[in-house]
Amino acid sequence: xxxxxxxxxxxxxxxxxxxxxxxxxxxxxNDKAGGSNLKVVVLTLADAEHDASGVEPFTDAVKExxxxxxxxxxxxxxxxxxxxxxxxxxxxxxxxxxxxGVAAIRAFDTVGIDTFQAMQAPFLIDTYALEKQVLSxxxxxxxxxxxxxxxxxxLAVLPGYLRKPLGLTRSLVSASDYRGARIGIIxxxxxxxxxxxxxxxxxxxxxxxxxxxxxxxxxxxxxxxNKYDQDATELTANVNFWPRASAVFINTRxxxxxxxxxxxxxxxxxxxxxxxxLSDLPQDNASPGDILCxxxxxxxxxxxxxxxxxxxxxxxxxxxxxxxxxTRAFIDEITAMRDEIGNAPDTxxxxxxxSEPTKTTAVTPLDGTWEVSFTREELLAASTxxxxxxxxxxxxxxxxxxxxxxxxxxxxxxxxxxxxxxLNGNTLTITVTxxxxxxxxxxxxxxxxxxxxxxKGGIPxxxxxxxxxxxxx
Numbered sequence: 001x002x003x004x005x006x007x008x009x010x011x012x013x014x015x016x017x018x019x020x021x022x023x024x025x026x027x028x029x030n031d032k033a034g035g036s037n038l039k040v041v042v043l044t045l046a047d048a049e050h051d052a053s054g055v056e057p058f059t060d061a062v063k064e065x066x067x068x069x070x071x072x073x074x075x076x077x078x079x080x081x082x083x084x085x086x087x088x089x090x091x092x093x094x095x096x097x098x099x100x101g102v103a104a105i106r107a108f109d110t111v112g113i114d115t116f117q118a119m120q121a122p123f124l125i126d127t128y129a130l131e132k133q134v135l136s137x138x139x140x141x142x143x144x145x146x147x148x149x150x151x152x153x154x155l156a157v158l159p160g161y162l163r164k165p166l167g168l169t170r171s172l173v174s175a176s177d178y179r180g181a182r183i184g185i186i187x188x189x190x191x192x193x194x195x196x197x198x199x200x201x202x203x204x205x206x207x208x209x210x211x212x213x214x215x216x217x218x219x220x221x222x223x224x225x226n227k228y229d230q231d232a233t234e235l236t237a238n239v240n241f242w243p244r245a246s247a248v249f250i251n252t253r254x255x256x257x258x259x260x261x262x263x264x265x266x267x268x269x270x271x272x273x274x275x276x277x278l279s280d281l282p283q284d285n286a287s288p289g290d291i292l293c294x295x296x297x298x299x300x301x302x303x304x305x306x307x308x309x310x311x312x313x314x315x316x317x318x319x320x321x322x323x324x325x326x327t328r329a330f331i332d333e334i335t336a337m338r339d340e341i342g343n344a345p346d347t348x349x350x351x352x353x354x355s356e357p358t359k360t361t362a363v364t365p366l367d368g369t370w371e372v373s374f375t376r377e378e379l380l381a382a383s384t385x386x387x388x389x390x391x392x393x394x395x396x397x398x399x400x401x402x403x404x405x406x407x408x409x410x411x412x413x414x415x416x417x418x419x420x421x422x423l424n425g426n427t428l429t430i431t432v433t434x435x436x437x438x439x440x441x442x443x444x445x446x447x448x449x450x451x452x453x454x455x456k457g458g459i460p461x462x463x464x465x466x467x468x469x470x471x472x473x
Contacts, residue, residue: 046098061269083204099254106188115146118330120190126240126345156270160244161219167233175313184216234298238347342445342456359404359420366401370468383461
């Protein structure tokens with residue numbers, strides 16, 4: 001499946017700044033007659049990260065929308081070295097130490113803001129397709145409203161990568177593997193409750209020292225970047241705790257002091273940054289996973305039974321979250337979306353030489369030739385990604401399965417992709433080796449009824465717009 005890809009904005013190194021915290025800076029340039037021809041309002045933004053790439057789409061959009069009249073000065077590495085830096089950053093913005101902030105949504109319940117907890121419910125949002133759908137709905141706006149009582153105005157929820165278990169001294173595949181294990185988490189009440197429900201000891205950790213831990217929850221990019229894999233036992237490919245989404249917000253007093261036009265620029269910039277982030281999300285974790293494989297990390301998969309036991313073990317977390325009527329309603333909405341998309345978690349590919357099979361070798365119920373046709377309008381009705389709106393993604397398609405090998409051909413637009421597939425119960429995992437997207441891994445749920453093949457999951461939309469019809473061997 002061809003997709004337009006939005007390039008990631010390059011990180012801009014911004015040093016720790018000394019700014020007028022909590023107050024907007026206004027500057028003016030004078031024309032030759034001595035009159036002012038430009039007034040620039042500069043707002044400060046606190047960011048605990050070490051580079052500005054995460055918040056840069058927002059700050060760039062503010063500058064572009066305002067033609068430079070409103071600008072954001074970012075202070076990086078906020079509260080550097082503090083394991084509680086995210087919660088502390090939120091408090092600092094509340095206390096006017098910065099005008100704006102960006103923080104992972106996992107931290108907001110540590111300062112009494114619980115409206116993001118549904119997105120952190122364990123194993124609920126475990127595909128990028130579902131994260132995209134949740135953040136494309138009105139749920140994110142409803143969650144942002146929960147900041148108001150704390151004196152904050154939410155501007156946007158930015159998507160993030162799925163967090164997985166990395167076993168440092170042991171495997172973290174089944175629920176029993178967690179019992180008594182010291183698991184590193186970034187502070188958040190849901191993360192802490194999840195590890196306790198699994199029988200683990202949650203430990204707030206601060207990168208890069210993880211030497212005292214049995215495992216951590218992290219996304220593959222962090223694992224690769226901090227080299228956590230060097231002394232690790234294995235990464236569990238298809239277990240995803242929650243997404244590392246983040247929120248951009250502003251102190252209400254600073255927000256109210258702006259003009260209506262300036263407030264609109266901030267809101268529109270938040271919307272643009274969220275949309276850019278959604279377009280930039282991967283289909284899965286395959287690429288960082290390949291880097292880890294090349295460095296020798298073992299990648300394993302939980303069985304359907306393991307996944308079921310993990311979900312059962314964290315039921316007390318859901319019982320507690322759902323005591324809050326609003327959180328329960330949010331969870332119900334996300335669950336309905338999940339049921340519609342499919343419930344096979346996104347996975348990283350198994351490493352070469354791993355004990356995990358990467359290809360089916362026997363004849364399967366999928367073997368044969370399948371066809372489907374659909375229009376551009378039908379594609380757009382099923383898609384949440386504007387980048388998929390290209391001619392190669394609609395028309396007539398042929399899909400062939402043959403003992404672990406697959407090929408899909410776009411008969412209308414031309415072109416094909418090929419690779420291998422692995423069948424595990426009702427889960428189908430396709431690894432692309434040829435065509436536009438080599439290295440991509442598509443994990444989906446499949447079902448066949450009267451020679452109609454239905455595919456669901458975090459996969460390219462053309463695979464799931466309509467059921468495929470069997471047309472031959």
